[in-house]
Amino acid sequence: MTTLDSRPITPEVRDNYLTFTRGLLSWIFTLDHKRIGVMYLFAVLSSFFVGGVMALLVRTKLLFPGKVEWMTADEYNKAFTLHGAIMVFLVIIPSIPAALGNFIMPIMLGAKDVAFPRLNLFSFYLWVLGATCAVWSLLAGGFDTGWTFYTPYSTQFGAGGTIPVLVGVFILGFSSIFTGVNFIVTIHKLRPPGMTWFRMPLFLWALYATAIIQVLATPVLGITVALLVVERAFNIGIFDPSMGGDPVLFQHFFWFYSHPAVYIMILPGMGIISEIISVHSHRHIFGFRFIAFSSIAIAIFSFLVWGHHMFTSGQSPLMNVVFSAITFSVAIPSAVKVFNWLATLYKGSIALNTPMLYGLSFIFLFTIGGLTGIPLAVLSTDIHLHDTYYVVAHFHYVMMGSALIAMIGGLHHWWPKMFGVMYNEFWGKIACGLVFVGFNLTFFTQFMLGSQGMPRRYYMYQPEFKIYHHISTGGAYIMSIGFLITAIYLIYSLFAGKKAPANPWGGASLEWQCTSPPPHDNFATTPRVGDCYDFSAVRWDEKEQGYVLDTEAHLAAAATGKGH
Amino acid sequence: MKQRDTPFDDPTARFEAGRFGMWLFLIALGIVFAATILGYLVVRIDNGAAFVPADAPRPPGMLLASTVALLLSSVTMQKALRAGRTGDPRQGGLMVATLALALIFLVAQLMAWRSLYAQNLTISDNLYGWTFYVLTGLHAAHVIGGLPPMAITTWRASRGAYGPEDFRGVTYCAMYWHFLDAVWLVLYATLWIGSMG
Ligand code: HEM
Ligand SMILES: [Cu+2]
Numbered sequence: 001m002t003t004l005d006s007r008p009i010t011p012e013v014r015d016n017y018l019t020f021t022r023g024l025l026s027w028i029f030t031l032d033h034k035r036i037g038v039m040y041l042f043a044v045l046s047s048f049f050v051g052g053v054m055a056l057l058v059r060t061k062l063l064f065p066g067k068v069e070w071m072t073a074d075e076y077n078k079a080f081t082l083h084g085a086i087m088v089f090l091v092i093i094p095s096i097p098a099a100l101g102n103f104i105m106p107i108m109l110g111a112k113d114v115a116f117p118r119l120n121l122f123s124f125y126l127w128v129l130g131a132t133c134a135v136w137s138l139l140a141g142g143f144d145t146g147w148t149f150y151t152p153y154s155t156q157f158g159a160g161g162t163i164p165v166l167v168g169v170f171i172l173g174f175s176s177i178f179t180g181v182n183f184i185v186t187i188h189k190l191r192p193p194g195m196t197w198f199r200m201p202l203f204l205w206a207l208y209a210t211a212i213i214q215v216l217a218t219p220v221l222g223i224t225v226a227l228l229v230v231e232r233a234f235n236i237g238i239f240d241p242s243m244g245g246d247p248v249l250f251q252h253f254f255w256f257y258s259h260p261a262v263y264i265m266i267l268p269g270m271g272i273i274s275e276i277i278s279v280h281s282h283r284h285i286f287g288f289r290f291i292a293f294s295s296i297a298i299a300i301f302s303f304l305v306w307g308h309h310m311f312t313s314g315q316s317p318l319m320n321v322v323f324s325a326i327t328f329s330v331a332i333p334s335a336v337k338v339f340n341w342l343a344t345l346y347k348g349s350i351a352l353n354t355p356m357l358y359g360l361s362f363i364f365l366f367t368i369g370g371l372t373g374i375p376l377a378v379l380s381t382d383i384h385l386h387d388t389y390y391v392v393a394h395f396h397y398v399m400m401g402s403a404l405i406a407m408i409g410g411l412h413h414w415w416p417k418m419f420g421v422m423y424n425e426f427w428g429k430i431a432c433g434l435v436f437v438g439f440n441l442t443f444f445t446q447f448m449l450g451s452q453g454m455p456r457r458y459y460m461y462q463p464e465f466k467i468y469h470h471i472s473t474g475g476a477y478i479m480s481i482g483f484l485i486t487a488i489y490l491i492y493s494l495f496a497g498k499k500a501p502a503n504p505w506g507g508a509s510l511e512w513q514c515t516s517p518p519p520h521d522n523f524a525t526t527p528r529v530g531d532c533y534d535f536s537a538v539r540w541d542e543k544e545q546g547y548v549l550d551t552e553a554h555l556a557a558a559a560t561g562k563g564h
Numbered sequence: 565m566k567q568r569d570t571p572f573d574d575p576t577a578r579f580e581a582g583r584f585g586m587w588l589f590l591i592a593l594g595i596v597f598a599a600t601i602l603g604y605l606v607v608r609i610d611n612g613a614a615f616v617p618a619d620a621p622r623p624p625g626m627l628l629a630s631t632v633a634l635l636l637s638s639v640t641m642q643k644a645l646r647a648g649r650t651g652d653p654r655q656g657g658l659m660v661a662t663l664a665l666a667l668i669f670l671v672a673q674l675m676a677w678r679s680l681y682a683q684n685l686t687i688s689d690n691l692y693g694w695t696f697y698v699l700t701g702l703h704a705a706h707v708i709g710g711l712p713p714m715a716i717t718t719w720r721a722s723r724g725a726y727g728p729e730d731f732r733g734v735t736y737c738a739m740y741w742h743f744l745d746a747v748w749l750v751l752y753a754t755l756w757i758g759s760m761g
Contacts (some may be wrong), residue, residue: 020569032567112568113571113582114571115571115572116567116570117570119585177592179587181585182585185581188584189577190572190581216591219592219599220596221650223596223599223600223702224599227600227603227698230694234687234688234694235688235691237694238603238607238694238695242690244614244615244690245691246606246610249603249606249607256599308595521568522570
């Protein structure tokens with residue numbers, strides 16, 4: 001009774017994961033999922049900065065329709081390739097699972113750590129090694145193939161750093177596979193008594209579905225880039241048509257991974273949104289099972305649609321029709337989620353905190369991103385839209401506007417938990433607004449550009465596109481200011497932020513029941529599990545300056561099925 | 565303060581989790597090989613009989629020797645696992661035998677490569693040669709990658725470290741090893757059939 005009272009045990013517990021041991025070595029060799037998560041977070045956000053600078057370079061060049069002196073066409077190719085590769089492989093894929101997931105997942109689950117702490121640390125160092133390969137590539141002349149590495153360009157031409165970056169992608173792939181293995185085993189084997197599958201928060205369902213894709217799809221990417229390396233090294237390979245190889249085979253292999261990979265990026269984001277929407281509107285999530293199973297459905301469907309990236313590659317018309325039809329069906333589980341989030345918001349008592357603003361941005365932007373996928377899945381329209389800015393706009397709405405926005409929203413949602421401090425709400429809202437406005441200026445214009453025929457990845461363009469490019473670049477700068485402000489107030493909060501209560505938002509899942517920041521062992525005793533979306537036993541406590549959960553009432557409500 | 569290296573309090577649960585994780589890892593590796601073989605089949609079938617150059621050598625007989633070595637190593641590995649599970653002191657010797665057979669396998673693979681090379685089959689002249697070296701090389705790389713953990717397990721087994729309470733190390737090794745054995749059989753059969761004109 002006394003030990004399980006979920007009232008924050010702050011006065012007695014001084015020790016937390018940050019102060020548990022000290023010194024640089026205690027971080028370098030840490031096996032604590034929380035510290036590994038923090039290291040990932042730092043690494044991913046640093047990469048995000050570098051990738052962002054590349055994006056700004058690209059956008060700045062595009063202020064001018066013709067040649068510019070400070071950036072040749074070759075340098076331009078390298079800049080957008082570096083941008084894409086960094087953002088996909090170093091930022092978005094690891095961001096939510098490896099950074100936020102690593103930190104939050106075991107706590108949310110009620111476990112002391114992930115199943116294999118050493119493997120977890122190993123994954124992180126593989127990430128570091130992969131990132132180092134990208135640097136090596138730059139020293140070796142950079143790479144300019146686009147993030148898709150299409151043959152024969154990547155094998156026969158391409159800048160001198162192509163092999164190093166492929167090696168890097170290979171290593172990053174294994175980092176991702178090991179994270180996936182770790183998460184699947186953790187969720188299967190470390191659920192405490194009472195944490196049944198249907199008591200498990202939706203964020204964990206999403207991470208579980210993601211981990212399945214990571215384990216099953218990433219090996220194909222690994223072997224594909226490995227074969228590319230051998231092919232480039234020996235000037236012959238199974239993707240080389242002059243020797244009887246098949247370059248379209250490369251596209252099949254690449255997209256067999258990379259389409260599921262877009263769900264590695266978005267599923268965890270959807271998981272975060274389920275948490276944010278429910279907690280910040282203090283309302284039980286609507287359609288728990290629908291959301292949970294739609295994650296699994298998306299994971300399964302994601303393996304069946306890769307051919308929609310290849311409608312113009314010359315694959316057989318029958319395949320095109322089949323892939324087109326299956327692609328439409330993916331939209332269903334995605335829409336199921338959106339409707340359930342909206343239904344959760346309906347009549348909720350919505351608190352417009354920064355995480356919630358990001359959550360609402362997500363719903364808006366993901367809807368646009370998902371719906372603009374439909375014309376791309378239609379064969380007749382895709383012939384026109386393929387390889388234009390329309391595709392660029394589509395995938396930025398889903399990857400940046402959705403996956404990344406969810407990540408930033410989640411970062412704010414769990415920031416008090418991770419570091420024990422509150423960030424500044426006022427600046428949080430300002431920054432979120434700037435990012436939202438800037439984002440739409442940047443990318444909505446690109447739908448216009450694309451549908452009017454502006455191809456993607458071009459260095460020069462017709463003068464009539466100038467106005468769109470200018471708006472787009474202006475938006476990119478506005479967005480950057482938003483991110484800059486975010487970086488400043490988050491870092492500032494680490495030093496001078498108000499101390500965070502254990503439960504600042506009124507959440508009922510397990511991570512809000514341990515102190516902020518959590519102790520090394522997460523929980524003193526095995527936690528007891530109620531319904532994490534039942535907020536009826538949560539109330540504001542003036543003394544704590546945070547919410548507290550009446551555990552007994554919470555568990556009783558779960559036992560009787562009340563509180564829905 | 566010492567940090568915790570496992571979240572499991574119960575050793576059996578830890579072992580179960582380890583085996584499950586190993587299975588997932590092997591599934592991932594299985595997909596690596598499956599994709600490679602699929603890629604091979606695509607170019608092999610696309611090119612028909614022209615895939616095999618007229619004067620090209622068939623897979624050398626040395627591969628039979630390496631296959632036998634690998635199969636035997638699976639047998640010794642399995643016996644080592646059984647010895648480890650019961651705390652039988654022969655576990656060390658059996659692991660040494662497994663390691664030795666693994667090395668014999670690698671040497672035999674190398675000799676097979678050399679004999680093909682001597683018959684003018686190179687990696688860079690045609691896809692027949694390329695696929696042969698790449699597929700066998702990929703498998704050999706996994707064997708080599710398995711050697712360090714094998715060596716550690718052998719060293720620990722030779723000190724009798726495994727017994728009924730803890731035989732995790734040998735178990736994981738055995739899983740990996742049998743997996744490589746099975747992959748090799750599939751690969752060998754594929755290459756053999758593929759080399760027929
Ligand atoms: C919800 C329904 C979705 C549909 C129907 C859809 C459909 C498509 C189609 C047909 C293409 C190929 C366009 C072309 O190259 O001509 C495409 C491209 C793309 N989509 Fe989606 N998509 C959806 C959601 C997503 C999501 C959630 C993500 C990522 C989080 C995503 C990321 C991408 C990327 C990265 C590309 C372009 C890759 C490249 O060529 O560089 N899509 N989408
Ligand atoms: Cu796709």
